[in-house]
Amino acid sequence: MREYILRRVIQLIPTLILISIVSFTIIQLPPGDYVTTYVANLAAAGEELSEEEIAALEEHYGLNQPGYIQYIKWITNFVQGDMGLSFYWDRPVNRLIGERLMLTMIMSFFTLLFVYAMAIPIGIYSAVRQYSLADYVFTFIGFIGLATPNFLLALIFMYIGIKVFGASAGGLFSTEYLDADWSVAKVWDMLKHMWLPVVIVGTAGTAGTIRVMRATTLDEIGRPYVETARSKGLREGRLTMKYPVRVALNPILSTIGWRLPEIVSGTVLVALVLNLPTTGPLLWRALMSQDLYLAASMIMILSTLTLIGTLISDILLAWVDPRIRYGERGTT
Amino acid sequence: MDTLLEVRDLQTHFFMAEGVAKAVDSTTFSIRRGQVLGVVGESGCGKSVTARSIMRMVRPPGHTVDGEILYTRPDEDGQSTVVDLLQLPATGTEMRAIRGGEIAMIFQEPRASLSPVHKVGDQITENILLHQPVTQSEAEDIAIDMLQQVHIPLAEQRMNAFAHQLSGGMCQRVMIAMALSCHPSLLIADEPTTALDVTTEAQILELMQGLQAELNMAIMFITHDLGVVADMADEVAVMYLGKIVERGAAADIFRDPKHPYTIALLESLPRMDQKREWLQTIRGVVPDPYSTLNGCPFHPRCADFIAGVCDEIVPQPITLEDNREVRCLLYTEHAHQESSPVAEETSHQ
Secondary structure, eight states: OHHHHHHHHHHHHHHHHHHHHHHHHHHHOSSSOHHHHHHHHHHHTTOOOOHHHHHHHHHHHTTTSOHHHHHHHHHHHHHTTOOOEETTTTEEHHHHHHHHHHHHHHHHHHHHHHHHHHHHHHHHHHHHTTTSHHHHHHHHHHHHHHHSOHHHHHHHHHHHHHHHHOSOOOSSSOGGGTTSOOOHHHHHHHHHHHHHHHHHHHHHHHHHHHHHHHHHHHHHHTSHHHHHHHHTTOOHHHHHIIIIIHHHHHHHHHTTTTHHHHHHHOOHHHHHHTTOOSHHHHHHHHHHTTOHHHHHHHHHHHHHHHHHHHHHHHHHHHHHOHHHHTGGGOOO | OOEEEEEEEEEEEEEETTEEEEEEEEEEEEEETTOEEEEEOOTTSSHHHHHHHHHTOOOTTEEEEEEEEEEEEEOTTSOEEEEEGGGSOTTSHHHHHHBTTTEEEEOSOTTTTSOTTSOHHHHHHHHHHHHSOOOHHHHHHHHHHHHHHTTOTTHHHHTTOOGGGSOHHHHHHHHHHHHHTTOOSEEEEESTTTTSOHHHHHHHHHHHHHHHHHHTOEEEEEESOHHHHHHHOSEEEEEETTEEEEEEEHHHHHHSOOSHHHHHHHHTSOOTTSOOSSOOOOSSOOOOTTOOOSSOTTGGGOTTOOTTTTTTSOOOOEEETTTEEEOOGGGSGGGGGSOOHHHHHHHHO
16 A cells, blocks of 8 residues: 555656646747736736837846746746746735635635535435435435536625625625734634635535435445345444445545645636635636746646645545455455 | 245235336245245246345335235244234334344345445454344354354455455355354345356355255245256245246156146256257246236246136146145146146046
C-alpha cells in the first residue's frame, strides 16, 4: 500500500509539469495580452496612450519577453510559493487568492456535508422503498433540482429574500463585518450568511448524488450476498446498512476527491449572482482581462487539486474495497 | 414417520405488470428428519421460489398467497411443537431465529453469495453470534472449527480472506461452514454445485453427504441435474411449472418413472451403457409463466398426450403404491377411454 501511494505521488510530477505548460500556453493563446486589453479599455474611455507608454507598461509587466522566458520565470517562482503579480489588481496573486481560497474552502466543505447528509439517507430510502410515494416525491424533487440552473435558483432566492424578508441574500458578511478583522462575531455572521449559498450550490449535487446512491443501492440489494445475509436471520435494517449500502457507498467515496477542484473554483455563476467573496468570480475576471499570472496560477492550483483529489479517491477506494486493495497481487 | 417439514398446498405468485406468474402453484411435499429430498425440474419451474417461500425470503412482487408450511421445532424439554411458518411475520423475531439458526440455506453462485467487502471469517461469526449465546472469540473458534470441518486448509488464516481470494469451490465450502455453524435441522441447498466444475462438484457433494450423515440433518437439495439427485437423495420430487408432478423414493423414481415428464427427463440423460449419437431432448420449452393453459400444464410437450382429456382436465395428485404420488391423467379413469401403453401397464398392477 505504501509503495503504491509513493509510486502514484512520483507519477504526479511529470503530469503537473505538462499541465503547467499547457495552462500557461492556453491563457496566452488569445491574441493580445493584458496591456492590449488595458489599452483598448482606455481607448474606449477616450484616453489614448503613446507608444512609449505602452512599451513601458509591457516592460513593467515583463510582457516584452518571449513566452517561454515568462513561463520559466513564473513556474520557478510558483514552485517557491510566489505566484507573481496580478496586473489587474496590481497586487501579489498570493494575497489576492489567500482569503478567498479559505472562504471558498469553508463554503465548499459545508456544501459537501449538506449534499451527503441529504443525499445518502434519501438515496438509501428511495432504493429500499422503490416505487413508493416517497420515492416518487424525492425523484421528482431531485429531477427539478438537477434541471434548475443554480444561478437561477440563486436569483429566485434573492428575489424572495428581498420581497418577503426585505433583506438582501447576497454576500457572506453583513456590512459592518465586511472589512473587520476576524473575530468570533464575524465567524458567526459568516455562518448565518453561508447556509443560503450552501443550499443553492448543494441542490444540484444533492439531486445527482441521490440518483447515484439510489441506483447503486438498488443494484446491490438484489445481489446474492444480500440474500445470504437475509438467510442468516439478520434484521432488515441492519442487513441493508451492513451489506448493500456498505458496498453502494464505494462510488460515492471514490468521487470525493474529484470535488477538491470544485472546492477551489467554487461555483462561478452562483458566486457572481450572490456576490460571494470566493475564488470563482476572481478566476472569471482574471480570464476576461487576460490577467496572465493570476489566471495561470489559479488554473495550476485547480489542476494540482484535481490530481491530488484523484489520488485521494484511489487511496480511499483501495482502503474500503478489498477487491481493489488485493487486486494487484491476483487471486490466491 | 418423523416429519420435520410439511409443505401443504403452497402458492407463491409474482404480481407483475404482465400478469400474475404462478411460480409455485399448490405444491405439497414433506421432508423427514435427517432425510435428503431432491427437488428436480427445468429452469423456471419454481424450485428456488419454493425454497425461498420456506425461508420466508420471497421479495416483492412475489407473495406467498396460500398454503401451510408446518415446521416441527424441538422444545427445550425434548418435546416438539409444530409451527406454521406462513403464520409468522416474515421479518419477526421468531422467523429470524429459525432462519439461519434452524433452517439454513446455501446458494447457486458461491462467490457472489459472499459479501465482497467483508472477511469470510466475519461473515461466519456473524451467523453464530446471531443464534448462539457465545462471545466474539468463542464464535471465532466455532467458525475456525467449521472451516476445518468443511476441509478448508489453513482455516485460521482463511478467516481473514475475502471471497475474491478464494476459488468457487472454496467459497461454497465457506457457505456450507456458515450454514452449518448453528447445526440447523434443515439445510436448503439451491443448486449448490451448478456453478462449479465437475471435479469440484463431486468434492462438494461428497462433503455434503458426509456432513449430512454426521449431523443428522435434513437436506432439501434443489437441482436440475438428475445425476446429482441419484447419488444423494432419499426421496425425489419432480417439479414442472410450479407444481410437483411426481414424487416418491429416489430408487423407485429412477427405476420406474411414472409421469411422462419424469420419463422424458430421464431419457434426456447421457448414459454410459448406451451408445447414442444424439441426446434425447424434451420437445418444446417451458411455457411462459403468465400463460393460462387449460388442463395439464405439460400437455403441449407430452409424448402421451390424449386429445380431449389432457388439454381439458387439470390432473390432481394420485397416490400410487409405495407412497408414490403422481399428477397425471394417465393414472386416472379418464385414461381408460383411450388406449395408452402406460395406462394399460398401470391397470394390470
